[in-house]
Structure formats: structure tokens, C-alpha cells
Amino acid sequence: MVEREKQMGRDRVSHLVNWGHWFAFFNGFLAMIVGLRYLENIGYPDSMIGWGYLFLLTVGQFSFLAFIVYLVCLFPITLLLPYSKILRGLAAVLATVGLCILLYDTIIYDDYGLHLSPFVFDLAWANLHALLRGTSYIVTPIGILILELVAANFIWKRINKISKKNLGNKVVAFIGVCFVSSHLIHIWGDAADITEITRFDDAYPLSYPATARSLMESYGIDSRSKNDPKTPRKNSLNYPINPLQCHTENASYGKANVLLIAIDSFRADIADEYSMPFFSQYRNQNQNYSNHLSGGNQFDSGMFSLLYGLQGNYISANDLHYQSPLMTQTFKQQGYHLNLFSGRSLNIQPQAIFDDFTLVPSSNMNGAAEADLNTIKHFKQWQNAQTAPWFALVNLTAPDSYDTPVGFLGIKTVKSDVALKPAQKVLFNQYRQSLNFIDDQLKVLLKKVPSNTLVIITGATGKMLTSNSNEARVNLMPQSVEVPFVIHWPDQKIPSTVPYRTSHYGLAPTLMSQVLGCSNPASDYSAGRTLTQPSKEPWVYVGDNRIFAIYQKDEITVINRHGKYRIFDKNYQSRLNKKMQAQDLIQVMNESQRFHSH
Template sequence: MFEHNIQLNRDKVSNLINWGHWFAFFNGLLAIIIGSRYISTLGEPDTWLGWSYLILYTVGQFSFLAFIIYLIFLFPVTLLAPYSRVLRGFAATIATIGQCILLYDTVIFSDYGLHLSPFAFELAWTDINSLLSGGKLLLAPVLFLAFQLTLANYLWKRIVTLQKCNFGHKVLIIIGICFVSSHLSHIWADATNVTDITRYDDAYPLSYPATAKTFMERHGIERQDSTKLNSHNDGSLTYPLTFPQCKSDIKPNILFISVNSFRKDMVNSDTMPFLYQYSQESLHFTHHFSGGTSFNSGMFSMLYAIQGSYSSAIELSYTSPVITQQLKKSGYDLELFSDQTNIDYSSPKAMFNDFKLNLTPKPQNSAMTDVAVVKSFKNWRKKQIKPWLALVTLNATATYDTPVGFLGIKTIKAPIEYQPEQRVLFNQYRQAAHFTDQQLKVLISNIDKDTIVIVTGAKGAAFDINSNNTKSSLTPENVNVPLIIHGLQLGARKVNYRTSHYGIAPTLMSLILGCTNPSTDYSSGQSLMSPDSQDWIYVSDQKAFAIYQNDEVTVIDNHGKYRIYNPDLTQRLKKKLSAPELIEVIREGRRLYQ
């Protein structure tokens, strides 16, 4: 009798375990249905290869999540409290919570491109009214609970029948094949850079597809570049949203000068007398921001005129900036005069595709490279008969270089708050800036009066002795740069409202090319001729990004951790995240993904 009771108890536990497996399986199917919302956000695959991977990935990932939830929450209860009513009620509750979390995660992912995390939750909570508009999502817990209770009871009544069918192991094998195959496929796709597959890396929550990077780096194998293979694949990024409609009868020449590591406080009568005087005769934007903290990110924000978050999009590896596309279409000759190193490390690779490259090998001294760059421009300009745009980059200020024997300016007392090392850098930089001023004079002198001249900095320069500090790289000294525009009969005046690199391309598109499209079709900014309607500016770094507002700066790292500072980034403020602006930033960073 005692052994009979033990056997009955074992059979009961066995039935409960089998029931739990089937309950997890059907919840996995429900999760797949809910998870389809992620695909509508990211866009459907364009090839059969993409669809094949996505099916394997979806079935494997959501079935795996359902099984993990069963293993953690339900299996221990099955052993400790093997009572079917208790287990069914508990399982329905856990499943309801899990499916609601998944549903709300799809909503947040659709709006912000983020999966649920403490940071995303805090952000979503401040925007809860927008996310739950209509009230339909509020009914989800009730509907899910009713469904889960019905499913739990239905499966329990038919568990014996399901066991007799004896195809549970077949279902398990199919799910296992899907899970393993999706990871093997991703290893291959990661090794060969097949974007139809790797574009879904962050699609699902708690998903960590296997990669080949560690193995390949260990064995010295280079990843293949399939950019050319996919050059006709539109992917998910649509840039521009609508190609500009432009018509203009004037075609002035354009001299565009980008000084690497350019501080706005150096444009004064002592350090840069020529540029200072020139600024008095031009539009001088006194509160101008770069979009990045490196030469590459600054040039990206200047030419593409979109947030740095787009710079890694594979589509931009073969799509050049709209402004250069349109200039070329309008009959302009585009020439780039630069240091070879700047172009070698430029990203995306298509950034300068519309330019003919006139590059100077970099010697030991950047100042001598600048001399060669200026000389190349002067020789080229003499031969031009068509309208032209010349993009000239100068680098002496980035390396504090001057030529040997250069007669500079007198050293002055550095600001009192500077550390000893910073005081040395301050006067070294002034010498390099003075040398750059002389090169600007050579470039701009004798230019035709109808030529439009733009002088700005790819990025700013902070006399920082701790360059690995994320906050330091995003300080105003690193992102505030001069901007001087001469020509177009715009007159001479100081512009004191905030502007950014994102507005340069829209300004040229409207004033020179006569483009009538709204700038939102191809830019994150608007014309510099009027104050921006946004009260924030996005600046990106390799490790973080900053949101500059009038009274505060929010710095967010790639782990979602944030800190809020005063406008000079000298003091941390005890404030909560300003969610409306951050939400605008995130939506702007996803607006071009269709």
C-alpha cells in the first residue's frame, strides 16, 4: 500500500512535469506571436536567407526563454508542492507577468529602440501616457491571465492524451535544431559580415547570438567585407527619406575649411589676427557645436548632417552625403585636400566618395603637411573652369605643431584654473593656432569675391591630461567650435543663438542649391539662418553621448548610465533625467530607420 502511494505520487509529479513542458511550449508560441512586433519595428528581411535565419532565430529564442522561465519558476514548485491547482494558478500568474513584460518591451523597443532595463524603465515611466495611449495595453494583464488559466486547465485535462501521442521529444528536437542552427548561422554571418542576418542582433530581449570574432582574432583571420555584395540592398536605413528637389541659377564656388581641434576662444586679435578680422566682415556664429568629439565624428555631423548614432549603419558604407551628391549632380567639381591619415580612418567609407582625393602623406610634423595641403589647393584652383567645392582640412592645432624656426607670438599667462601641464599645452596650442591663422590667410586671400568661404572646426580642443575620461571628452571645449561664413551677401554680424554642424548642409542646400524639401528629409538640423526649434544638441563620443541643453548637460554611456552636469560640465547636478528631451533624441536617432 505504501509503495502504491509512492508510485501514485511519482506519476502525479511526472504528469505535472509533462504538463509544465507543454505549458511552456504553448507560451513559447504565444511569445513568438507577440515578438513579431519587433520585426515590424526593424523591418522584414529582403532575402530568403534573412527570412530563413529569422525563422530559426525566432523559434529558438522564444522557446528557449519560455523553457528558462519554466525551469526557474515552475519546476521547483512542481517538486516542492505537487498540487495541480496550486501549480496551475501559479504558472498562469508567472506566464501572465512574463507575457506582459514581453508586450511592454515591444512597445518600448518600437518607440526608443531599447529593451527593458532600469534606464529604459525610468525613461518609459516619464512617458507612460504616450506609451499607453488608447488604454488597450492596460487590459493586457487581464486578458493574458484569462488566457493562461484557460490554457493551464485545458492542458491538464488532456495531459494523458498528449503523453500517448508521444511526439513531445520530436518537438524538443525541432526547437533544439532551430536554436543551435540560428547560432551557427550567426557565427558564419558575423565572420562574413552578412548584414541580412547581423542586423537582427539586438532584435529580441536577452538575446546574445554567438559570434566568430574571438576565434578569428585569435587565429589572425580577417573578416570578409560583403559591403560590395550588398551594395544594392536598401536595408532598413532610408537616407534621405525623400531626395531633394533643387533648382538654382547661381553656382558660386565654395571653399570649405575644416580645422581639426579648433578652439573658439582662439579667434582673437592676438592669436589669430587674420581670422578675427575676417570674422568681423562675415557671419560669425559664436555659439556653435560640433556633432562629435573626433575628426571623424565631427566631419560626419558636418557632411551627413545626421546624428552620430547613424554612422555605423551599413547603408552609409555606400551612400555618400546628400549635400555632396546634390552638388555633384549640379555640375560642381568636388576636391578634398587633406592629410592621408584622416581619410584612411574615415568612417563610413562613403563619406568622401563624391570628392576627388588630393591627399598629402603625413610627415613627422603636421604643420608641414598643412603647408603642402594649402599649396596643393592653390595649384588646383588655378586650373578650375567649372564651379567647385574644395574641402580643406588643417591639422596643426590637433598636434600642437609649428614648423622648425617658426616665429610665433609671445606667450601669455594661462587661466588661473589650469593645471601646470595644461598651462604648457595652452601656449603650445596658441603657437599652432597662430600658424594656422597664417595658412588661412594664404587660403582665403585672392579668392574670388563671389566665392563662399566657410571656416569651422571638425571638433574642439580641451587641454586635457586625462583623455580617457568620458566626461572630459564631451566638455564644451571639445565640442564648441568657431563657425564663420563669408559670402552670399549675408552681411557681417555676430549670431549668438546656438547652432550646430547639423545645420551646415541644410543651409547650403537651401541658399545655394535652391532645395525646397524640408531639411528633416536628410538632416537632424535646420538652416543656420534662424534659431533651431530644438532646445537640445546631440554630441557623440565613441564611449558615450551628451545632450546639451540650455541649463544642463546629460552624459549617457553605452551601458545606459547617466549623469547630469552644469553647462560647463564642472559640477554634477542632483537631478533626475530630463526624459522629454532624451525621448526626442532617441526618436531622432531612429527616424531614418523604416
């Protein structure tokens, strides 16, 4: 008798466990339906590869989440309280809470581009009235709860019939194949830089797809695809928000040539009169922006902010793989000849960033410094042949790899003003040598530039003194993003220093208004404002869509794509035990979504 009761108890638990698995599968299916809301923000695939990967990712990810919730929350209760009525009611409530959290996350993601975390929850709570509209936040949970109760009872009454069909193992195998396959496909897509795959990396909550890029890069393999085809697709960005109205007759410097010199790893505090005497003199004779930030700490994000004028979170937007910067588009439309001179690989994100330029590459087989010498030679030859207005982007790369040409004598070594580790001391002086080499090249580059040429000298990024590329990639310290920024205006001899904070976001509005005669407000096409006046925003966004920092007057907040954040003092020396002001962050997040179509 006792043995029979034990067997009945085991059977009851077995039935409840079996029921729980099917209930979890049902909720995984509901979660997939809710998850379609994320795609409204990202956009749907345009190829069979994209659709296939998205299907595998969606089935695998949401089924996995539903099973984890069941395993953590319901399975232990099944063993402790094996009573179907209690368990069905509790499961319906838990499933309702889970789906409501998922729905709320889709709202957060649509507004801020981030998934729920303690940090994002604080942000959302401060802006709750704007996120929750109407009465749907009351009606929806009630409707979900009713659906869950009906589903729980429906499955329980038919669990024996379902069990006899032996579908459970097949369903588990199918979900397992989807989950594993999505990760394997992502490894391939990440290695080959297939944007139809990688653009869904952050789409779903708690999604951490397997990658191959860091492993390949550690072995010196270029992980970017060389032949990713470009095909038009439906726009997901309003860029520009309103059509541009540009007339050169309204411009202060209409038809002026533009020479943009972007130096890799051009750190502001080391580019002084000792390392760069010519540049320091040139800076003092022109308009010097003494408190200037790049839009990122990597070449991609730095150049993106410089040319597009958009925050780095847009860097992976699909539209921009097919749409070049509005600034260079407009230069081209107004008859300018656009050329890009560089010795580095320019296969960067977004893929259309340099589409309006004719590329003149310089081989870097003998080092970056040798490539820079050839870059300047190519530019001088091209410049002498020009008869129409031109826009030249000259990219000098030697400082990024601390390079100088063979036989370069340079300058004497000095002691740094700040304490450095032994390895950093060597890098510090080698970096100074590289800057001194660049200084000599600037003198050659600017010699005999036509008088009607507007010259901009700046850095794509700053420089962290390290040989560890992974460390440099995630470190958003001021030395990594503070860069010199100097403008020589045609026929203007009055030097000046601009003390207020500026950023790369201001270049596009400045050139489009001063040279191209665009009358639109800068907010129509840029996150920045013209450099001729201080920005109204007390913050600057620095970084890309994976990790970024918000630079304010007295603190720096670093945030990753999962919403984890740290706050540092303005010198990045000590971590502050405080929360960021929600109002400032709401402004940042609103800017990060302002150009998205809704």
C-alpha cells in the first residue's frame, strides 16, 4: 500500500514535470510573438540567409529563456508542492509576469536601444509617464493572465494524449538544433562580417551569441568581409529628418577647397611645442579648439562622428551601410572632387562611409610611416592637377603604431609629467617620436596649399599608451578621446582659442552651413551643433553601439550594451559611488533614437 502511494506520487510529479515542459514550450512560442516587436526597431532581413538565421535565433533564444524560467522557478516548486491546481495557478502568474517584463523590455528597447537592467530600469522609471501610454499597461496583463490560465488548464487536461504521441524528444531536439545552429552560424557571420547576421547581436534580451572575431584578430587575420554585396533596402532611419536646403550663394566660404587631415591616435596632451613645433605654431596662428573630443576611441567611431555627425550608436544601422554621409554627398552634388588618401585598411563600419571619395591607397608593407610619406606625395600630385573645388581627406597613420621611418633622428627623450609604468615610458617617448615625424609631414603637406582652402587638422582618436589592443578598445579615458582640433579659415589671419567643449559632431554642421550654404538646423542631420557656438547639451556621447561614455563637466559615465555602468571623476582616476542623473541620460538616449523611423 505504501509502495503504491509512493508510485502514485512519483507518477503525479512525472505528469506535472511533463506538463511543465509543454507549458514552457507554449510560453516560448508566446515570447517569440512578443519578440517580433524588437524587429520593428532593427528592421527585417532582406535575404534568405538573414531570414534563416533570424528564425533559428528566435526559436532557440526564446525557447531557451522560457525553459530557464521554468527550471529555476517552477521545477523546484513541482518537487515541493506536487499539486496541479496550485502549480497551474502559480505557473500562470509567473508566465504573465515574465511576458509583461518582456513586453516592457520591447518598449524600453524601442525608446533607448538598450535592454532592461538595474541601470536602465532607473532610467525608465524616471521617464515612466512617457513610456506607458494609455491604459494598455492595465488591460494587457489581465488579458495575458487569462490566456495563461486557459492554456495551463488546456495542456493539463490533454497531457496524457500529448505524452502518447512521443513529441517531446523531437521538440527538444528541434529547439536544441536551432539554438546551437544559431551560434555556429553567428561565428561564421561574425568572422566574415555578414551584417545580415551580426546586426541582430543585440536584438533580443540576454542574447550572447558566440563570436570568432577576437580569436581571428589575435592571430592577425582580417575578420572583415571583402565582398559583402550592397543592395538597397527599406530605410529604417530618417537621415536627414527634413530635406536639405543648400545653396552655395548663402555660404560664407562657398566653393572653398577643404583639406581635412585626420591623424590616427592624435593625443591632445602630448601634441605640444616640444613634440610638434610646427603644428603648435600653426595652431597658435589659427582657430584652436582647446577642449575637443572625438566621437570614439576607435578609428571607426572617430571617423563616423567626424563625417556623419551622428552618435556612435548608429554606426551599425543598416541604412548607413548603403548611405554615405550627407556632408560628403552634398559636396559631391555641388561639383567638388572628393579624394581620400590613406595607408590603412578602410574596410570599416559603416560600409558606405567613404563611398563619395575616390580612394588613393598607400602601401603599408614597410610600415605606417613609409605609407604616410607616400600618402602625402599622392596628395600633392593630385592637388596640383585640380581645376575644380575639391575636398581631400588625408589620413596619417604612424602614431597609431608608434612608427617612424628608418633613419629618422627625431627628438630627445624626456620624462613624462605623470607617473608611467616601465613599458609605458618606452611607448611614451616612441609615441613622441612618431608625432615629431608627423609634424615634419604636416609642414610638407601644408606647403603651397591654395589660399582659398579651409584646412582642418584633428585626430580620428586619442591614444592610450598600451600595446594591448583589447584594453585600448574598451578604455574610454580622456587620453583616448581628447584630440587637437584646428581650423584655418580661408583669408582669415586672426588667431583665436575656443575654450568651450566641442566635439567631432560639430564638423558636419559647420562645413554644411559655412561652405555648402545649408540652411537646415543642424538637428535635421547631426547630433552636434556648429562649432561657432557652444553646445546646449552639457554632455558628449563618446563610443559606439557596444560600449560608450557620457562626458559631462565633472564626471564620465561608461555604459556597455547590457546596461552596466560605472561613473568616474573627470580625470578617470577614481570611480564614484553614485548614480547618474536620469534626466541627462534620458536626453542622451532620446538622441540615440531620434533618427530612427517609428
